[in-house]
Amino acid sequence: MSHAGAGDALLEVQNVTLRFGGVVALNDVSFSLRKGEIFGLIGPNGAGKTTCFNAMTGVYRPTSGAIRFNGQSIVGRKKHEITRGGIARTFQNVRLFPEMTALENVMVGADAHHKTSVIGALFRLPRHWKEERLGREKSMDLLRFVGIAHRAGEVSRNLSYGEQRRLEIARALATNPTLLCLDEPAAGFNPAEKVELLNLIRKIRDTGVTVLLIEHDMRLVMGVTDRIVVLEFGKKIAEGTPAEVRDDPKVIAAYLGVPTDAA
Numbered sequence: 001m002s003h004a005g006a007g008d009a010l011l012e013v014q015n016v017t018l019r020f021g022g023v024v025a026l027n028d029v030s031f032s033l034r035k036g037e038i039f040g041l042i043g044p045n046g047a048g049k050t051t052c053f054n055a056m057t058g059v060y061r062p063t064s065g066a067i068r069f070n071g072q073s074i075v076g077r078k079k080h081e082i083t084r085g086g087i088a089r090t091f092q093n094v095r096l097f098p099e100m101t102a103l104e105n106v107m108v109g110a111d112a113h114h115k116t117s118v119i120g121a122l123f124r125l126p127r128h129w130k131e132e133r134l135g136r137e138k139s140m141d142l143l144r145f146v147g148i149a150h151r152a153g154e155v156s157r158n159l160s161y162g163e164q165r166r167l168e169i170a171r172a173l174a175t176n177p178t179l180l181c182l183d184e185p186a187a188g189f190n191p192a193e194k195v196e197l198l199n200l201i202r203k204i205r206d207t208g209v210t211v212l213l214i215e216h217d218m219r220l221v222m223g224v225t226d227r228i229v230v231l232e233f234g235k236k237i238a239e240g241t242p243a244e245v246r247d248d249p250k251v252i253a254a255y256l257g258v259p260t261d262a263a
């Protein structure tokens with residue numbers, strides 16, 4: 001029913017329930033992301049945001065319900081298939097190869113797109129070299145895009161925390177996603193870094209990439225998103241523009257932890 005009208009929907013989550021034993025992490029959740037928007041997924045701790053991300057990126061299989069990307073079901077697909085299909089993500093905690101340079105970390109992301117096999121890489125076939133060179137140029141462009149090109153040759157563990165988070169975004173972009181999912185990208189950022197991140201997210205959207213954001217910083221979420229879904233105890237309790245969501249009594253109650261009528 002709901003998917004009939006979702007003409008320009010990029011990603012549709014339809015009646016998704018996900019249980020871990022007795023815990024219902026997602027309870028009949030439905031929403032859809034429109035192409036080209038910045039979409040926020042928010043909610044108190046344990047609301048089910050990360051579980052939802054994981055279901056959308058092939059880490060978890062929903063107990064029931066449908067997830068469609070560009071109209072096609074992605075339930076049961078492998079993570080790399082989903083990446084190749086156009087969904088990229090970053091993680092709550094930095095996950096880089098600490099001994100590799102910044103540039104190499106991005107090239108690893110770009111590698112997911114290479115057509116040559118492992119054999120080709122081992123025997124250094126000409127096609128592999130050509131693709132590796134393309135990867136290097138593209139990777140430099142991405143480092144420039146996120147603002148850390150000057151750190152390209154530095155091993156990533158020597159980068160500042162903020163630079164590492166930018167590097168993760170560059171690496172995710174290296175897979176040429178149409179949807180970029182950012183899991184708490186502003187965690188640990190100071191106010192100035194948050195403003196820069198907000199600008200980077202807008203810049204990414206301006207290149208045509210749809211952005212899904214999980215973020216605890218309300219000011220950032222309200223400032224950058226076009227639409228927001230709010231989860232609480234695995235259920236969707238609100239959906240709308242930042243202004244609509246901010247004024248919703250259910251959302252206020254969820255965040256303050258008080259009954260609606262007492263708020």
Ligand SMILES: Nc1ncnc2c1ncn2[C@@H]1O[C@H](COP(=O)(O)OP(=O)(O)OP(=O)(O)O)[C@@H](O)[C@H]1O
Nearest residue numbers: 020023024025043044045046047048049050051052
């Ligand atoms: N692998 C798992 N096994 C069992 N329970 C899990 C698992 N992952 C998440 N849960 C439970 O599912 C619920 C939702 O967790 P989830 O991590 O998705 O919430 P969240 O909104 O991302 O929270 P946070 O903001 O703290 O990251 C919680 O009750 C959590 O304990």
